[in-house]
Amino acid sequence: MSEILFMEKPDWVSWENICECIRTSHQTNKKWGFEMLNSRLTASELAERLKDGKCFIAIENQTVVGTVSLKIQKKSKKWWAKDIL
Numbered sequence: 084m085s086e087i088l089f090m091e092k093p094d095w096v097s098w099e100n101i102c103e104c105i106r107t108s109h110q111t112n113k114k115w116g117f118e119m120l121n122s123r124l125t126a127s128e129l130a131e132r133l134k135d136g137k138c139f140i141a142i143e144n145q146t147v148v149g150t151v152s153l154k155i156q157k158k159s160k161k162w163w164a165k166d167i168l
Contacts, residue, residue, distance in 0.1 A: 085144050092138040096147060098126035101140065104147040105129075 092101070102124065109122035121129065136154030140147050 087148065088142045090140060090142070092140050096140060096142070098130045100147045101138065101150050102126045102129055104140075104150055108149075 105119075105122050109119055112118060113122070124132065133152050133154060136152055138150065138152045141149030
């Protein structure tokens, strides 16, 4: 088993690589009728959505094998964020 590296998204990793990882990981969910929004976004939509956030990736043998993104949303109309920000 090779080493898995965790890091903030470097420039050499494309948003297309990240989208492919997300789509692949959600294949089982789609079979059950459950689909996350991020699994349908294009690379440019994902990059735009995360422009003010951070994207972290897991790399194995120069391939993206995992991803997580964080974005702080200062203003939200979502019911769970009402009156807390």
